Amino acid sequence: MNENTDSTPRITLVGAGTIGLSFAVLHLQHLSDPSHLTIYDTRPDLSDYVLSTLPRYLPPSHASLAQRVHLASDLPSAVSSASIIQEQGPENVAFKTDIWASIERHAPRDALFWSSTSGIPASAQSAQMQDPSRLLVVHPYNPPHVMPLLEIVPSPRTAPAAVERTLAFWRERGRTPVVIKKECTGFVANRLAFALLREGVHLVAEGVVTVEEVDRIVETSMGPRWAVAGPFRSYHAGGGKGGLEAFFANIGGTVRGCWEDSGRENVGDGWEEEVFRQTREAYGEVDVAMRDRITKRVLEVIAEEKNRK
Amino acid sequence: MNENTDSTPRITLVGAGTIGLSFAVLHLQHLSDPSHLTIYDTRPDLSDYVLSTLPRYLPPSHASLAQRVHLASDLPSAVSSASIIQEQGPENVAFKTDIWASIERHAPRDALFWSSTSGIPASAQSAQMQDPSRLLVVHPYNPPHVMPLLEIVPSPRTAPAAVERTLAFWRERGRTPVVIKKECTGFVANRLAFALLREGVHLVAEGVVTVEEVDRIVETSMGPRWAVAGPFRSYHAGGGKGGLEAFFANIGGTVRGCWEDSGRENVGDGWEEEVFRQTREAYGEVDVAMRDRITKRVLEVIAEEKNRK
Numbered sequence: 001m002n003e004n005t006d007s008t009p010r011i012t013l014v015g016a017g018t019i020g021l022s023f024a025v026l027h028l029q030h031l032s033d034p035s036h037l038t039i040y041d042t043r044p045d046l047s048d049y050v051l052s053t054l055p056r057y058l059p060p061s062h063a064s065l066a067q068r069v070h071l072a073s074d075l076p077s078a079v080s081s082a083s084i085i086q087e088q089g090p091e092n093v094a095f096k097t098d099i100w101a102s103i104e105r106h107a108p109r110d111a112l113f114w115s116s117t118s119g120i121p122a123s124a125q126s127a128q129m130q131d132p133s134r135l136l137v138v139h140p141y142n143p144p145h146v147m148p149l150l151e152i153v154p155s156p157r158t159a160p161a162a163v164e165r166t167l168a169f170w171r172e173r174g175r176t177p178v179v180i181k182k183e184c185t186g187f188v189a190n191r192l193a194f195a196l197l198r199e200g201v202h203l204v205a206e207g208v209v210t211v212e213e214v215d216r217i218v219e220t221s222m223g224p225r226w227a228v229a230g231p232f233r234s235y236h237a238g239g240g241k242g243g244l245e246a247f248f249a250n251i252g253g254t255v256r257g258c259w260e261d262s263g264r265e266n267v268g269d270g271w272e273e274e275v276f277r278q279t280r281e282a283y284g285e286v287d288v289a290m291r292d293r294i295t296k297r298v299l300e301v302i303a304e305e306k307n308r309k
Numbered sequence: 310m311n312e313n314t315d316s317t318p319r320i321t322l323v324g325a326g327t328i329g330l331s332f333a334v335l336h337l338q339h340l341s342d343p344s345h346l347t348i349y350d351t352r353p354d355l356s357d358y359v360l361s362t363l364p365r366y367l368p369p370s371h372a373s374l375a376q377r378v379h380l381a382s383d384l385p386s387a388v389s390s391a392s393i394i395q396e397q398g399p400e401n402v403a404f405k406t407d408i409w410a411s412i413e414r415h416a417p418r419d420a421l422f423w424s425s426t427s428g429i430p431a432s433a434q435s436a437q438m439q440d441p442s443r444l445l446v447v448h449p450y451n452p453p454h455v456m457p458l459l460e461i462v463p464s465p466r467t468a469p470a471a472v473e474r475t476l477a478f479w480r481e482r483g484r485t486p487v488v489i490k491k492e493c494t495g496f497v498a499n500r501l502a503f504a505l506l507r508e509g510v511h512l513v514a515e516g517v518v519t520v521e522e523v524d525r526i527v528e529t530s531m532g533p534r535w536a537v538a539g540p541f542r543s544y545h546a547g548g549g550k551g552g553l554e555a556f557f558a559n560i561g562g563t564v565r566g567c568w569e570d571s572g573r574e575n576v577g578d579g580w581e582e583e584v585f586r587q588t589r590e591a592y593g594e595v596d597v598a599m600r601d602r603i604t605k606r607v608l609e610v611i612a613e614e615k616n617r618k
Contacts, residue, residue, distance in 0.1 A: 091560075119563040141530035142547065149529040176529040182517045186567040189530045191512065192505050192523070194567045196531075197540050199504035208491045214501070215539025220458040220485040221450035222502045223535035224611070228603045229595065230524025230532065231506050236588045237595035238451065244588040248581070251400070254428040258495040258503040272557070279545045279553040286538065286546035294537045294614040301610050302533070305603040 008032065009169070012072075012082040014099065015089040016041035016050060018143070019116055023086060024050075024069065025057045025145040030173050034068040040078035046071050057145060075099075076106040083108065084169070086138065088116040093124055100135060101128035112162055114138040118190060121183035123155035133159040136166060138177075139187055146292045148176040148299065151187045199262050204278065205271040211278035227298060317341065318478070321391040323384075323408065324398040325350035325359060327452070328425055332395060333359075333378065334366040334454040339482050343377040349387035355380050366454060384408075385415040392417065393478070395447065397425040402433055409444060410437035421471055423447040427499060430492035432464035442468040447475060447486075448496055455601045457485040457608065460496045508571050513587065514580040520587035536607060 011027050013020045016039050027037050039050055054066040072078035079085050085103055089095055100113060107113075113135040115125055126132030137153035144150070150170050154163050163179060170177040180187050186194065200214040209217070225234055232244065239247030248255065320336050322329045325348050336346050348359060363375035381387035388394050394412055398404055409422060416422075422444040424434055435441030446462035453459070459479050463472050472488060479486040489496050495503065509523040518526070534543055541553065548556030557564065 118560060119566070141534070147530055147534065149526060151526070176525060178518070178522050178526055180517060182515070184512075184515075184517055185570045186563050188512055188518050188523070189526050190563065191567045191571060192508050192527065193531045193540065194564050195508035195571055196501050196505040197544070197564070198568050199501050200540055203493075203497055203500065206491070206493075208489060208493055209487070209497050211541045213487050214497070215542045216485060217458055217460070217487055217498050218501065218535045218539040219537070221456055221498045222505075223532065223537070223539065224604050224607045225450070225456065226527045226532035227536045227607055228528070228532070229600050230527040231502065231509055232520045232584075232588050233524045233592055233595060234600075235506070236592050237597050237600065241594070243585070243592075243594075245581075245585045248585075251427060254495050254499065255503050255506070257428070258500045259507050261494045262500060262504055272554075275541075276552070276554045276557075279541050283542055283545050283552075285550070285552075286542060288546050290614075291538050291543075291546065294611060295533050297610050297614060298533045298536055298607050301606050302603060305599075305606060 008036065009083045010036045010038070010081055011084045011086060012038040012040055012079050014040050014075075014078070014085060014087040014103070016043065016046060017088060019088045019140065021050070021053055022057065022143040022145045023088070023116070023140070024054060026173070028054075028058060028062060028065050028069070029145075034065040035070050038070040038072050038078050038082065040072045040075060042073055046073060075102055079103050079107040079111070081108065082111050084112045084114065086114045086116065091117060091119060093120055096120055096125040097128045100125055104129050104131070110134075112136075112165060114166065116140060119186060121155060122153065122158060123183055126155060126157065132157045134162045136162060137183075137187070138166060138170075139189075141189055143292065146295055146299075148174075149189060150175055150177045151180050151189055152177045153180040153183055153187055155183060201271055201275055202262060204275055210282075211275060212282040215282075228302060317345065318392045319345045319347070319390055320393045320395060321347040321349055321381075321388050323349050323387070323394060323396040323412070325352065325355060326397060328397045328449065330359070330362055331366065331452040331454045332397070332425070332449070333363060335482070337363075337367060337371060337374050337378070338454075343374040344379050347379040347381050347387050347391065349381045349384060351382055355382060384411055388412050388416040388420070390417065391420050393421045393423065395423040395425065400426060400428060402429055405429055405434040406437045409434055413438050413440070419443075421445075421474060423475065425449060428495060430464060431462065431467060432492060435464060435466065441466040443471045445471060445475060446492075446496070447479075448498075450498055452601065455604055455608075457483075458498060459484055459486045460489050460498055461486045462489045462492055462496055464492060510580055510584055511571060513584055519591070520584060521591040524591075537611060 013023055024037060024039060028034055031037055050071060051066055055063040085107055089099060115137050116139060117137055118139055122135050122137050126135045136158045139151040139153060141147040141149045152163060152166055167177050203209050204211055204214060235247045236244040322332055333346060333348060337343055340346055359380060360375055364372040394416055398408060424446050425448060426446055427448055431444050431446050435444045445467045448460040448462060450456040450458045461472060461475055476486050512518050513520055544556045545553040
């Protein structure tokens, strides 16, 4: 199953929203022939939209490739010769179960099916499929053309070979696919991030700090630290020779104190208005292009330094 | 109160552990005269220890300064001419209340008192002081000579002028002091970080991912993202023109689903052995020097890019 399909993959993106186009940018930087990329969407202005948006995100040397991408508004023809079909449609179980059943009828028998969903597990999406073994979640961290992480979340019925092919595809492209062993609400990256967000909401609601102060704290402490060494590795280092165990022996009391203080129903109703207001007033509209440019440089510096070792 | 004390501060560090020496490194890069820095500790090998450790963390051009630092094993003389006394002794209320009472007897009347504690609020530390108005917590993110954040946590009895002087001191040195408005368990940075750690522990204990996978996920997603734009700013951007409110309108269901799934007593007993074992096996001993070198470069790149704007 592994060999010839992916050496010259034909990729069809189902859904041309922000995430779809970001994946298009990523794929175009690795495909030998841009016409091997198909973008399917039912929006009537698909061509204008893709041709005006895509080149903005491509490196200048690749901008002209956008014109050679294959655009499609008919699903059967969009998927009929694809080796990989990557879906980022509405976050809606009915939409996804329907579209996978259609795709299955028209796609080649060995094509891989990937959903970019942030919340609907493959086991729910495959409910109407004859053969759910080739469907799995490939959940990006936005935007995927910048961020290396891809959460690979098979259902219990996904074939191990489909997972292996998926991992090989992303590793070849220098990305970081991580297999999530159980389908759980929100998968892993969002669960981790939302746990911190929740504590931030709680502290803002309590008047301990403002929204902007939470961000400033994260940007000047755990953000840069965790970009280089994740939380377990960092606290393991923090324990010196005794590692994580020594870390917990030393300050486990404070850790558990924080967990107990924040573990209850501490984020109830009524925090929204204040948190939304503070965020709006602090930031207005965020310059996402600048954020992504700086994030790219951060990732480049880390890769360069880690390889230097 | 603001003017002449801090223009040529005389700083006494109480406690020469890892944090004390890291602060020494930071101060030495900003003091016009290294003999204005005093390191007090009762360890018998203080001089050998400081002279062998400090130069390793100083930039090569500053390494010789270590020899000119004033070392002291007698508290009254160590603090008698200091304008700032910065304590990083044992995390023990009795130790801290005792030592501040002694320091108060021997220090100049206008000296500022800073504790680096990660858990004992200034209001508890000042219990035996005559005048608690000049004591506050200045909690670093380790190591302080690398990480910009300083959590400034006054007690209700700390004078506003003492807070202002502290903020001015750190801002002049290009650091990021953030005032925490209420003394709460663990202050803010650790509470945020520990909330994410707790969810990580939970997911490892449930067998969803390994310790190493949690770290890899964080290092390739929210780490680099949050180094550039903290969580509120990022989710505000994620909501497009509608901002954070639109973000919650779109995927608030998943956010709350994650909160509910992780909000209960999900980290009970018995996770430690497995988590410690995985961490030990994944990392052995962490190369902290490399981590800090890369973190510095990440911070430099971010500062450079943000200034470029």
